[in-house]
Amino acid sequence: MIKKFASCVGKYKIFAFLTPLLVICEVVLEVRIPYLMSQIIDIGVANKDVGFITRYGLFMVLLAIISLITGALGAFTASKAATGFAKGVRQKLFHKIQDFSFANVDKFSTSSLITRLTTDVTNVQHSFMMIIRMMARAPFMLISAVIMAITINKRLTTVFLVALPILGVCLAIVACMSYPRFGKMLKRFDKLNSIIQENLIGIRVVKAFVREDHESEKFRKAAEDVRQAQIHAEKVIIWNMPIMQFIMYGCMIAIFWFGGNMIIVGQMKTGQLISFISYVSQILMSLMMISMFFINIVISRASIQRITEVFDEVPDISDENATETEVASGGILFNNVHFEYIKGKEVLKDINFEIKSGETVGILGGTGSSKTSLVQLIPRLYDATNGEVMVGGKNVKDYKINALRQSVAMVLQNNVLFSGTIMENLRWGNPDADEEQIISACKDAQAHDFITSFPEGYSTMLGQGGVNLSGGQKQRLCIARALLKKPKIIILDDSTSAVDTATDKKIRTALNKSLKDTTTIIIAQRISSVIDADKIIVMDNGKIDQIGTHDELLLSNEIYKEVYESQQKGADENGEA
Numbered sequence: 255m256i257k258k259f260a261s262c263v264g265k266y267k268i269f270a271f272l273t274p275l276l277v278i279c280e281v282v283l284e285v286r287i288p289y290l291m292s293q294i295i296d297i298g299v300a301n302k303d304v305g306f307i308t309r310y311g312l313f314m315v316l317l318a319i320i321s322l323i324t325g326a327l328g329a330f331t332a333s334k335a336a337t338g339f340a341k342g343v344r345q346k347l348f349h350k351i352q353d354f355s356f357a358n359v360d361k362f363s364t365s366s367l368i369t370r371l372t373t374d375v376t377n378v379q380h381s382f383m384m385i386i387r388m389m390a391r392a393p394f395m396l397i398s399a400v401i402m403a404i405t406i407n408k409r410l411t412t413v414f415l416v417a418l419p420i421l422g423v424c425l426a427i428v429a430c431m432s433y434p435r436f437g438k439m440l441k442r443f444d445k446l447n448s449i450i451q452e453n454l455i456g457i458r459v460v461k462a463f464v465r466e467d468h469e470s471e472k473f474r475k476a477a478e479d480v481r482q483a484q485i486h487a488e489k490v491i492i493w494n495m496p497i498m499q500f501i502m503y504g505c506m507i508a509i510f511w512f513g514g515n516m517i518i519v520g521q522m523k524t525g526q527l528i529s530f531i532s533y534v535s536q537i538l539m540s541l542m543m544i545s546m547f548f549i550n551i552v553i554s555r556a557s558i559q560r561i562t563e564v565f566d567e568v569p570d571i572s573d574e575n576a577t578e579t580e581v582a583s584g585g586i587l588f589n590n591v592h593f594e595y596i597k598g599k600e601v602l603k604d605i606n607f608e609i610k611s612g613e614t615v616g617i618l619g620g621t622g623s624s625k626t627s628l629v630q631l632i633p634r635l636y637d638a639t640n641g642e643v644m645v646g647g648k649n650v651k652d653y654k655i656n657a658l659r660q661s662v663a664m665v666l667q668n669n670v671l672f673s674g675t676i677m678e679n680l681r682w683g684n685p686d687a688d689e690e691q692i693i694s695a696c697k698d699a700q701a702h703d704f705i706t707s708f709p710e711g712y713s714t715m716l717g718q719g720g721v722n723l724s725g726g727q728k729q730r731l732c733i734a735r736a737l738l739k740k741p742k743i744i745i746l747d748d749s750t751s752a753v754d755t756a757t758d759k760k761i762r763t764a765l766n767k768s769l770k771d772t773t774t775i776i777i778a779q780r781i782s783s784v785i786d787a788d789k790i791i792v793m794d795n796g797k798i799d800q801i802g803t804h805d806e807l808l809l810s811n812e813i814y815k816e817v818y819e820s821q822q823k824g825a826d827e828n829g830e831a
């Protein structure tokens with residue numbers, strides 16, 4: 255695990271190494287100062303030697319200044335290293351998430367991944383900074399101050415021997431109790447983030463259904479949950495400081511008591527007691543740092559664990575053993591395919607069919623009948639649980655994923671556009687496409703006219719997710735973007751649902767013409783969208799009900815007939831009106 259995190263420091267390694275060195279310099283100088291002070295009191299003041307006092311005084315000031323400078327430099331290099339480290343962890347996480355399949359993302363949930371990338375990384379960053387500064391400073395200071403204290407007076411040092419174990423036990427209890435509480439708090443953060451995310455993505459729906467109050471209440475509850483979990487955890491942590499201080503002042507009192515008595519009987523000098531007290535505070539200060547360090551580790555252990563989970567997640571779709579880099583044709587074959595999202599809940603059962611390269615196939619079926627699930631197996635967005643999915647005569651698992659997905663363009667049911675110009679969004683399909691190709695694809699997708707009707711045409715800026723487009727316009731842009739890939743297979747998952755019937759027909763005619771050799775799969779609710787297809791697959795509840803042409807199905811398939819008649823009736827009624 256340490257190795258995994260250490261690799262994130264990257265080029266900031268030099269700062270991570272410099273920090274402890276600078277900190278040690280600072281501590282060496284700092285520990286020297288109380289000793290000089292005791293010399294000034296016990297020799298300079300006692301002998302009224304002004305020369306000695308000035309010399310030692312100036313030397314003390316010089317040490318203090320150098321110690322200040324090294325301290326400041328140490329803080330600077332520590333922040334450099336820690337921020338660099340955080341950037342490294344975020345990059346590594348983000349990179350890892352890019353390799354996730356849909357199933358991997360489903361497992362973590364988007365909001366949890368966001369918390370892991372933000373809050374959790376910040377927690378780990380703090381700990382990292384603590385490690386490189388405090389881990390050098392605290393033990394080093396502790397040891398040097400103890401040595402100095404022992405050289406001044408051995409007997410007085412026994413006071414610590416009593417105090418240290420008590421302190422250790424108390425801090426261990428605090429750390430053990432707070433760990434699970436912080437874990438719980440972070441889970442509640444996930445929930446809060448998920449509510450914020452859902453609300454912001456669906457803000458239009460929220461407004462349309464006048465659900466603002468309900469959403470606010472939901473948010474209030476989640477925020478309250480976070481607050482409570484935080485208090486629950488902090489309640490334990492706050493004991494850290496009082497315990498520390500109680501023991502520190504207890505030690506001071508004991509040392510003044512015993513030290514005072516020693517001065518009275520002449521076993522110790524005043525200057526020695528004063529510097530001894532300085533060392534005591536240095537020792538206790540370093541203990542405090544160590545305890546703060548442990549608390550911090552406790553808080554971030556939960557975060558470290560959550561980040562490690564992402565690092566360790568094995569992308570369940572990988573192409574490590576795949577060798578094929580070229581999809582030969584657009585032929586598709588499903589052989590006894592079964593599929594489940596959640597173990598034991600099959601959504602596709604025993605699917606068998608063949609599509610020849612260049613054919614146009616329609617898929618029809620009620621909502622939830624697993625049409626989307628079926629086609630998602632073709633570009634390997636998910637893997638079949640059982641059976642084989644073949645593309646171009648080879649199992650999809652034999653292809654390098656990039657090669658497969660480059661050949662299979664899928665217009666997803668709820669597709670997204672990104673902020674940027676229309677042109678930039680279209681180039682997602684093919685970064686090297688020239689203007690002519692782009693315009694031709696847009697013409698096929700019936701998008702060219704509306705794009706050129708915008709004052710800025712293809713340079714029109716799209717807001718986040720393409721907010722400034724209508725539903726049908728967005729769908730047509732997504733189709734154009736897919737066409738630019740010049741794919742061997744194109745899958746349109748309900749991609750013209752928001753487009754009027756006439757435009758829908760125009761798109762199909764254009765696709766027929768320009769994608770003669772491309773296998774086209776059209777999932778649709780309207781029979782009119784699939785009526786001309788070479789064959790139509792009728793899905794029912796995760797199974798293929800029947801495969802046939804429009805005419806065949808009309809004769810022999812109950813589901814198809816029913817859908818056809820209801821749509822015919824609707825069309826007639828509309829016609830009469």
Ligand SMILES: Nc1ncnc2c1ncn2[C@@H]1O[C@H](COP(=O)(O)OP(=O)(O)OP(=O)(O)O)[C@@H](O)[C@H]1O
Pocket residue numbers: 360595596601619620621622623624625626627628667
């Ligand atoms: N990511 C997922 N995790 C778990 N179950 C899922 C997931 N996506 C879909 N399902 C389930 O799989 C089944 C089939 O869903 P699918 O999206 O394939 O249907 P569909 O035919 O495309 O429906 P629609 O016409 O509404 O788009 C549904 O019962 C749904 O609840």
Ligand SMILES: [Mg+2]
Pocket residue numbers: 625626627667747
């Ligand atoms: Mg669907």
